[in-house]
Amino acid sequence: MIGTRAVRQPGRGGDGQDVPVRPAPAAVALLRVHDQGRQFLDLSDRRASRLTREQKSRFVATCWTAQMYKHFENPMPGHVANWAELPDWQRETAADTGVKDFGAGSNGSRAPRRRRSRYRR
Structure with a gap:
């Protein structure tokens, strides 16, 4: 997991050596929110994909709030x-994250499709 071990960034030591760097707490929190969404989807036998866009976004926002309290002593x-x-804008961000993480639902929402590179054969 990215939050439990150092991430390497090349050339940060000044002597050409890799130096272990810890990711920012907000980046770790975002990964955990994604993990929570995936677990929720799995635990519901993928039926959480049927939630409305607003229900998905509220879940994502609640997970984000919990992670902020976990990773920051006094979150903004x-x-x-x-x-x-x-x-x-923040509700829409949570909604977009929920649709992406939970996939298409019966409410007509769809997860964004990944575009194929025109350079790939």
């Missing part, structure tokens, strides 16, 4: 705000 108020207090 905007990172742990209640759903009703979130700005539209």
Whole structure:
């Protein structure tokens, strides 16, 4: 897991040696939110994909809030705000993450398709 071991970035030591670097807590939190979404999907026998866009986004926002409290002693108020207090852009970000992580549902939402590279054969 990325949060439990150092990540290597080349050339950061100044002498050409790799130096272990810990990822930012917010990056670790984001990975954990993704993991929580996948676990939720698996534990529901993939039926969580039927949730509406708003239900998926609320789940993602709740997971994010929990991770902020886990990784930060005093998280910024905007990172742990209640759903009703979130700005539209933050709700949409959670919704896009939920649709991507949970896949297409019966409500007509679809996960974004990965584009094939035109250079791949």
